Amino acid sequence: LDKEGNLAEVVTKEGVDPMGVPDLSDDNEEEGKSEEEPEETRDNRNFFAENKAQKLTNEEIKGLKAKGVEGENIIQEIAKNNQNFEAKTSFSQRKYLKKKMQRHLHRFRIVRTSIANIAETLFVDDASSVNFLRWDSLGVVLHKSNVALSREILVIDNASGVLLGGALSRSSPTANLTCGYFDDKKPAINKYRALNFLNLPRSQTERVKFVSFEALCYGEGEPQPRFDSVMISTDFEVSKVISKIVPLILPSGSLVVYSPFLEVLGEGFDYLTKEKRFVFVMLNDIFMRELQVLKLRTHPLMNMHAFSGFILSGIKVV
Numbered sequence: 262l263d264k265e266g267n268l269a270e271v272v273t274k275e276g277v278d279p280m281g282v283p284d285l286s287d288d289n290e291e292e293g294k295s296e297e298e299p300e301e302t303r304d305n306r307n308f309f310a311e312n313k314a315q316k317l318t319n320e321e322i323k324g325l326k327a328k329g330v331e332g333e334n335i336i337q338e339i340a341k342n343n344q345n346f347e348a349k350t351s352f353s354q355r356k357y358l359k360k361k362m363q364r365h366l367h368r369f370r371i372v373r374t375s376i377a378n379i380a381e382t383l384f385v386d387d388a389s390s391v392n393f394l395r396w397d398s399l400g401v402v403l404h405k406s407n408v409a410l411s412r413e414i415l416v417i418d419n420a421s422g423v424l425l426g427g428a429l430s431r432s433s434p435t436a437n438l439t440c441g442y443f444d445d446k447k448p449a450i451n452k453y454r455a456l457n458f459l460n461l462p463r464s465q466t467e468r469v470k471f472v473s474f475e476a477l478c479y480g481e482g483e484p485q486p487r488f489d490s491v492m493i494s495t496d497f498e499v500s501k502v503i504s505k506i507v508p509l510i511l512p513s514g515s516l517v518v519y520s521p522f523l524e525v526l527g528e529g530f531d532y533l534t535k536e537k538r539f540v541f542v543m544l545n546d547i548f549m550r551e552l553q554v555l556k557l558r559t560h561p562l563m564n565m566h567a568f569s570g571f572i573l574s575g576i577k578v579v
Contacts (some may be wrong), residue, residue, distance in 0.1 A: 282437045303350045316342040322365065332366050339365070371443070379458045380423045388566065390454075391420040392494055393521040395569035398547045399427055402492055405574040406517045408432050411490035415509070417441045417474070417502075420494045422453025424519075428492060429465055438469045439477070439486060447471050478505040489514040496520055499529035499573070507538065510577045521570040529573050539575035546571055 274307075317339060325335050336342055339361050340346045340354075349357060362368070380396040388395075400426065408414060408431050414437060418424040432438065442448050446552060448471075450456065454468065477486070489511045496503065499518055510516060516539070520526050523546075530544045548571045551562045 268564040283562050312330045314343050314345045316344070323422045323531075326365075330364075335365060336361055374458050374460060374571070376423070376455070376459065379426065379455050382458075383421055383423065383455065384566070391423050392496060393568075393570050394423055394494060394519060395547075395549070395566065397549045398519065398569040398572065399401070399423060399574055401545070401547060402494075402517050402519055403427050403431050405572065406490045406492045406493070406515045408490050411488075411515075412436050413486065413488045413490070413511075414438045415441060415477075415486075415488040415491045415506070417443075417493040417495065418453065419496070420519075421458075422455035424492055424494045425453055426455035426459050429461060429469070430459065434468075436468070438513060439488070440469050440471050441474050441477050442471060443474050447473075474502075474505075477509065485509060487511050491516045493518045494520070496522060496525065499525050500532040503529050503532055507536065512576050512577055512579060516573075516575050516577065520573075521568055523571050524557065526571050526573040533573075533575050535551065538577055538579050540578050542573075542575040546572060 283524050293371065322335065322339070325338065330338075335360060340358065343357075344356065346357065376399070380391065380399050383391045384393075384395050403409075405415075406428075408428050411432065412435075414428055414432055414436055416425050416428050418440065425438070428438055440453075476483075487507065488509055491506055491510055492513065493499075493502065493506075493516075495518065499520065503516070503518070506516070516533075518526060518529055523544075526544055532540045533539045537545070549569065551565050553560055553562055
């Protein structure tokens with residue numbers, strides 16, 4: 262039990278709930294099953310949402326949890342005390358059990374952290390904290406930036422470290438990473454939350470050099486660095502930033518800019534097009550639709566985040 266009185270149980274590697282209730286995510290339909298299901302004779306025409314079918318009260322359910330009753334028995338008691346359960350169709354019974362499990366049990370699976378599931382977790386928890394950068398858009402940014410084959414990488418990240426973490430995860434261990442920032446002083450490491458969850462060895466995190474944007478552009482007595490891959494996540498005026506960054510990009514270097522606002526990147530697109538120093542200049546709108554894939558019930562999910570910002574990209578030639 263957690264502090265709120267919710268019962269949590271771990272799901273095994275095979276996806277079967279230890280409490281004995283079958284995994285309902287795919288209805289456990291066997292691949293290649295050829296037997297036809299028996300014709301359903303029951304229906305839900307006589308059921309009304311009156312909240313009177315369940316005999317157990319919330320206090321009684323909490324009492325079962327407090328006594329340490331196993332999750333299997335709790336779900337069975339809830340179903341047993343619902344006077345309409347037996348009259349429901351088999352599909353409705355599965356939906357009912359799944360709904361009760363989601364309400365009264367917290368099921369979780371322990372997985373190895375990766376930049377993909379970290380980005381997904383942070384996005385689901387608070388999309389604004391990662392500047393609405395979804396995991397599929399992160400993959401597009403990393404692909405277009407050619408970060409895996411780059412030696413000198415510049416990252417300007419206002420997405421809680423998701424972009425920086427992606428660069429660390431996908432780049433060569435010998436590549437040099439520079440993280441630019443716009444604050445007056447070096448930001449605290451807590452600003453880049455994703456790095457804390459990646460659990461990278463110290464030798465990897467030490468590859469990152471934090472440099473202010475002013476020092477990057479004007480040198481401050483040191484020679485200006487040059488980069489073959491630049492990734493930026495921002496929500497401010499991109500054209501002004503790009504105009505300062507372009508001289509630092511090596512020929513054949515990639516520039517990728519993400520923003521949740523089309524208007525911001527539109528100005529950057531016009532700038533790169535007029536400069537005539539970039540090829541394959543593209544402004545993409547990333548759209549992803551998740552589907553529920555079940556027999557006779559395949560359809561897009563009812564609640565999903567289809568929007569994930571816009572990506573401006575190009576390759577410098579001169």
